[in-house]
Amino acid sequence: xxxxxxxxxxxxxxxxxxxxxxxxxxxxxxxxxxxxxxxxxxxxxxxxxxxxxxxxxxxxxxxxxxxxxxxxxxxxxxxxxxxxxxxxxxxxxxxxxxxxxxxxxxxxxxxxxxxxxxxxxxxxxxxxxxxxxxxxxxxxxxxxxxxxxxxxxxxxxxxxxxxxxxxxxxxxxxxxxxxxxxxxxxxxxxxxxxxxxxxxxxxxxxxxxxxxxxxxxxxxxxxxxxxxxxxxxxxxxxxxxxxxxxxxxxxxxxxxxxxxxxxxxxxxxxxxxxxxxxxxxxxxxxxxxxxxxxxxxxxxxxxxxxxxxxxxxxxxxxxxxxxxxxxxxxxxxxxxxxxxxxxxxxxxxxxxxxxxxxxxxxxxxxxxxxxxxxxxxxxxxxxxxxxxxxxxxxxxxxxxxxxxxxxxxxxxxxxxxxxxxxxxxxxxxxxxxxxxxxxxxxxxxxxxxxxxxxxxxxxxxxxxxxxxxxxxxxxxxxxxxxxxxxxxxxxxxxxxxxxxxxxxxxxxxxxxxxxxxxxxxxxxxxxxxxxxxxxxxxxx
Amino acid sequence: xxxxxxxxxxxxxxxxxxxxxxxxxxxxxxxxxxxxxxxxxxxxxxxxxxxxxxxxxxxxxxxxxxxxxxxxxxxxxxxxxxxxxxxxxxxxxxxxxxxxxxxxxxxxxxxxxxxxxxxxxxxxxxxxxxxxxxxxxxxxxxxxxxxxxxxxxxxxxxxxxxxxxxxxxxxxxxxxxxxxxxxxxxxxxxxxxxxxxxxxxxxxxxxxxxxxxxxxxxxxxxxxxxxxxxxxxxxxxxxxxxxxxxxxxxxxxxxxxxxxxxxxxxxxxxxxxxxxxxxxxxxxxxxxxxxxxxxxxxxxxxxxxxxxxxxxxxxxxxxxxxxxxxxxxxxx
Numbered sequence: 001x002x003x004x005x006x007x008x009x010x011x012x013x014x015x016x017x018x019x020x021x022x023x024x025x026x027x028x029x030x031x032x033x034x035x036x037x038x039x040x041x042x043x044x045x046x047x048x049x050x051x052x053x054x055x056x057x058x059x060x061x062x063x064x065x066x067x068x069x070x071x072x073x074x075x076x077x078x079x080x081x082x083x084x085x086x087x088x089x090x091x092x093x094x095x096x097x098x099x100x101x102x103x104x105x106x107x108x109x110x111x112x113x114x115x116x117x118x119x120x121x122x123x124x125x126x127x128x129x130x131x132x133x134x135x136x137x138x139x140x141x142x143x144x145x146x147x148x149x150x151x152x153x154x155x156x157x158x159x160x161x162x163x164x165x166x167x168x169x170x171x172x173x174x175x176x177x178x179x180x181x182x183x184x185x186x187x188x189x190x191x192x193x194x195x196x197x198x199x200x201x202x203x204x205x206x207x208x209x210x211x212x213x214x215x216x217x218x219x220x221x222x223x224x225x226x227x228x229x230x231x232x233x234x235x236x237x238x239x240x241x242x243x244x245x246x247x248x249x250x251x252x253x254x255x256x257x258x259x260x261x262x263x264x265x266x267x268x269x270x271x272x273x274x275x276x277x278x279x280x281x282x283x284x285x286x287x288x289x290x291x292x293x294x295x296x297x298x299x300x301x302x303x304x305x306x307x308x309x310x311x312x313x314x315x316x317x318x319x320x321x322x323x324x325x326x327x328x329x330x331x332x333x334x335x336x337x338x339x340x341x342x343x344x345x346x347x348x349x350x351x352x353x354x355x356x357x358x359x360x361x362x363x364x365x366x367x368x369x370x371x372x373x374x375x376x377x378x379x380x381x382x383x384x385x386x387x388x389x390x391x392x393x394x395x396x397x398x399x400x401x402x403x404x405x406x407x408x409x410x411x412x413x414x415x416x417x418x419x420x421x422x423x424x425x426x427x428x429x430x431x432x433x434x435x436x437x438x439x440x441x442x443x444x445x446x447x448x449x450x451x452x453x454x455x456x457x458x459x460x461x462x463x464x465x466x467x468x469x470x471x472x473x474x475x476x477x478x479x480x481x482x483x484x485x486x487x488x489x490x491x492x493x494x495x496x497x498x499x500x501x502x503x504x505x506x507x508x509x510x511x512x513x514x515x516x517x518x519x520x521x522x523x524x525x526x527x528x529x530x531x532x533x534x535x536x537x538x539x540x
Numbered sequence: 541x542x543x544x545x546x547x548x549x550x551x552x553x554x555x556x557x558x559x560x561x562x563x564x565x566x567x568x569x570x571x572x573x574x575x576x577x578x579x580x581x582x583x584x585x586x587x588x589x590x591x592x593x594x595x596x597x598x599x600x601x602x603x604x605x606x607x608x609x610x611x612x613x614x615x616x617x618x619x620x621x622x623x624x625x626x627x628x629x630x631x632x633x634x635x636x637x638x639x640x641x642x643x644x645x646x647x648x649x650x651x652x653x654x655x656x657x658x659x660x661x662x663x664x665x666x667x668x669x670x671x672x673x674x675x676x677x678x679x680x681x682x683x684x685x686x687x688x689x690x691x692x693x694x695x696x697x698x699x700x701x702x703x704x705x706x707x708x709x710x711x712x713x714x715x716x717x718x719x720x721x722x723x724x725x726x727x728x729x730x731x732x733x734x735x736x737x738x739x740x741x742x743x744x745x746x747x748x749x750x751x752x753x754x755x756x757x758x759x760x761x762x763x764x765x766x767x768x769x770x771x772x773x774x775x776x777x778x779x780x781x782x783x784x785x786x787x788x789x790x791x792x793x794x795x796x797x798x799x800x801x802x803x804x805x806x807x808x809x810x811x812x813x814x815x816x817x818x819x820x821x822x823x824x825x826x827x828x829x830x831x832x833x834x835x836x837x838x839x840x841x842x843x844x845x846x847x848x849x850x851x852x853x854x855x856x857x858x859x860x861x862x863x864x865x866x867x868x869x870x871x872x
Contacts, residue, residue, distance in 0.1 A: 062871070066871070127758075128758040129757045129758050130757075224746045225746045227746075229870075229871055234871060237710045237867050239612065240710065241859075241863050241864075243612055245616070385609075385612060388612075388613070389616045392613065392616035392617055396616070396617070481602065481610070482612065482613045482616070486571040486573075486597035486599050486622060487571075487596075494578060494600075497577055497578040497579070497600055498579065499749065500577055500602070501578070501579050502749055502753075502769060502773070502776070503579065
C-alpha cells in the first residue's frame with residue numbers, strides 16, 4: 001500500500017512531536033540515566049563486583065518497607081480522592097445552573113495552594129492550642145491528632161480531590177442525554193445514574209486515579225510534615241548524603257517503575273472503553289434526582305471540599321491579621337510574584353504545546369500501546385531534584401555558561417507536561433468525530449482552522465490542562481531551586497523561606513496574595529472558556 | 541473569543557522568554573548562593589550593593605528542599621560554576637563542598653580576629669558568628685523544676701511518648717549536631733543516645749521551625765532546635781523558654797555560619813569583596829541584632845554560653861556514619 005504525501009507529513013509531524021515531548025519530559029533524567037549506564041558498564045568492565053552494591057545503593061527490608069508505605073499511601077489517597085472528587089463533581093452538576101457555575105470556579109482552590117502551606121494550615125486547626133482541639137478534648141478527654149498515615153491520607157486526598165473533580169466534570173459534561181432518557185423510560189432516576197451516567201464516566205475515574213496515584217507516590221513534603229515516612233524521603237536522604245544524582249536515580253527506579261506500570265495500565269484500561277460523546281455540558285443533569293447513597297456521598301464530598309477550600313483560607317486570613325500585612329507581603333515579593341506568574345503562564349502554555357501531538361496519538365485507539373502510555377507518563381514519577389540536576393548537567397555540556405530563564409521554564413514544562421497530556425487525551429477522545437471531520441472540510445488555511453474551530457472545540461481540555469499545569473508550576477520548588485537564574489526568585493521559594501523564618505503573618509499574607517492572583521487569572525481564563533464553549537455551541 | 545487570545549498569549553510568552561534571556565547586564569556583579577533565611581540575608585546583600593555598586597545576584601535555599609538544593613547545584617555546576625560565594629547557615633555542607641574540591645582558598649584580611657577553631661587552616665572557609673543548638677520548652681506544659689539542663693535529660697522517663705521533638709536528623713543542623721555528638725562522645729555512645737530517644741518515642745518532625753511551632757502550640761512539651769528558631773518564638777510572645785544544654789559540662793554546640801569562595805567562580809574580585817564584607821564585624825553585629833545569629837565568634841570565649849569544643853574535621857568525618865545509622869533508626 002502506498003502512503004500519501006499528507007500521510008507521510010502527518011507521520012513525520014507525529015514523530016517530531018513525540019520526540020519533542022520525550023526530550024522535554026524525560027531528557028534530563030535520560031541524560032543522567034546515560035551517565036549511570038556508563039558508570040555501571042564501566043564498573044562491570046573494571047571489576048567483577050556489582051557496581052550498585054559497591055556504591056552502597058541497595059534495597060533492604062527497611063527500604064522495601066518504605067516503598068510499601070508509599071504504595072499504600074498512594075492507593076489510599078487515590079481511593080479517598082476518587083470518592084471525594086466524584087461526589088463533588090456529581091454535587092456540582094446537580095445544582096441549579098448558577099450555583100454550578102459558581103462552584104466550578106472555586107473547587108480547585110485546595111489544589112492551587114502549595115501543598116505544604118495547605119497542610120500546615122490544616123495542622124494548625126488540629127494543634128493543641130486550637131479551639132477545635134480544645135473542644136474535642138473537653139468532650140472526649142483526648143485531643144485529636146492529624147499526624148501519621150490517617151492524617152496524610154486525609155490531607156492529600158483533600159488536595160488531590162479537585163483534580164478528580166476536574167476530570168469527572170469533563171466526563172459528566174459528556175453524558176449522552178439520549179441514553180439517559182432511554183434509561184428513565186425503563187425505571188426510576190436512580191437507574192439512570194447507576195446504569196448509565198456513572199458507568200459512562202468510569203473512564204474519567206480511571207484516568208483520574210492513575211494521575212492521583214502517580215502524584216501521591218512521589219509526594220514527600222506533606223507526608224514528612226505529618227510524620228509518615230515514605231520512599232521519596234530515602235531518595236532525598238541518599239542525595240543529601242552523597243550528592244550523587246546517579247545514586248539517587250538508582251533509588252528512584254522502583255518508584256518510576258511502579259508509577260509507569262500502574263499509570264500505563266490505568267490508561268490502557270481507559271483506552272479500551274469506548275467513549276465518544278458531545279461535550280455539551282451537564283446542566284440538564286440538575287433536574288435528575290439523585291438516589292440515596294449518591295446524594296449522601298455528593299453532599300458529604302461537597303461539604304468536605306467546601307471546608308477544604310474555606311478553612312485554610314480562613315486560617316490564612318486570621319494569621320495575616322490585616323489587609324496591610326497582605327499588601328506589605330505582596331509589595332516585598334512583587335518581583336517574585338511577577339516571575340512566578342510569568343513562569344507559570346509560560347509553563348502552562350509550553351506544556352500544552354508539547355503535549356498536543358502525543359495526546360492526539362494516544363487518543364487514536366488503534367495507535368497507543370500500554371508501553372507508550374507508560375513511557376509518556378513515567379516522567380510524573382521522576383523526583384524533582386533529578387530534573388534540575390539533569391538540566392544543569394546538560395547545560396554543562398552546552399556552549400555558553402548561563403542557564404537562564406529557559407532552563408527554569410524547561411524544568412516546569414518537563415515536570416508537568418504529562419498532566420497536560422492526560423487532560424488533552426481526555427478531550428480528544430470526547431471529540432465528536434463527525435464534527436471534527438466537518439471542520440476539516442472548512443475551506444480555510446490550517447492555522448485559521450486551528451484558531452477558529454479546533455481550539456474552541458477543545459476549550460474544556462485545554463482549560464483543564466492549562467489550569468492544572470499553572471497551579472502546579474506555582475508551587476514547584478524541587479527543580480526550580482536548582483535551575484533558577486541567580487538574582488531571580490519565585491513566590492513558592494519565598495513562601496518556604498518565610499515559613500522557616502517564623503513569620504506566620506507574612507507567610508499568610510504572601511500565600512493570600514498568591515491566591516488572589518491565581519483566582520484573578522483563573523477568573524479571566526474561565527471567562528475565555530465560557531465564551532469558547534458558547535462559540536462551540538454555535539458551531540454545534 | 542479564544543482565537544484572539546491564544547495567539548496573543550503565545551506571542552506574549554515567547555516575548556517574555558526573550559526578554560528574560562536578555563536581562564543580563566554588563567555592570568559588575570557577584571553571584572552568591574546562600575542558605576541563610578532570605579529576610580536576614582537580603583538586607584545585608586542590598587547594603588553591600590549600595591556600598592560597592594556591585595550587583596548581587598542571590599539564590600536562596602529552602603529547608604523544604606531537604607538540603608538537596610544549593611549544595612547539589614554547586615556540585616552539578618562543577619564544570620561551569622555560576623556562583624562566586626557560598627554563604628551557609630551552618631558548616632557541614634561547606635565541609636562537604638571542600639572535600640569534593642568545589643571551594644577555593646581565600647584568606648580574608650578582615651577575618652584575622654576570628655578564632656582558629658572557626659576558620660579552615662588553609663583558608664577554604666571562614667566562620668561568621670554562630671547559632672547554638674538549644675532545648676526549647678513549653679512553659680505551660682512543663683514546670684520550672686522539670687526543665688531539662690542537659691541533652692541526657694531528654695532521656696528522662698518523665699517525658700512520655702510524643703512529648704519530645706527532634707527535627708529529622710538526616711538533614712540540616714540536626715544532622716550536624718548528630719555528627720558532632722558522634723565525634724565528641726564516640727560513635728557507639730552517640731548511637732545509643734539516639735536509640736534511647738527513639739525507644740522513648742521521640743517525635744521526628746519536619747524541620748527545626750516545626751519543632752519550635754509544635755512546642756509553642758503545646759503539641760510537644762520540649763524539643764531540640766536552633767537559637768534563631770527558638771528566639772522567633774520568644775519574640776512572638778509564645779509560652780516558651782530557651783535552655784542552653786550542658787552548661788555545667790561539655791557545653792552547648794555552636795554551629796557557625798560559614799562563608800567560602802567557590803572554585804572557578806566567574807567574578808573572583810567581586811566574590812572576594814563580598815566575602816570581606818560578610819565577614820566584617822558590622823555584618824556579624826547586624827545578624828546578631830536581627831536575631832539570626834546568637835553570638836559573635838570574635839568574643840565567643842569571653843561572652844555568652846559555654847560552648848562545646850568541636851573538631852570540625854572530625855565532625856565531617858563522622859557525618860556519613862551518623863547519617864547511615866540514623867537513617868536505619870528513624871527512616872522506616
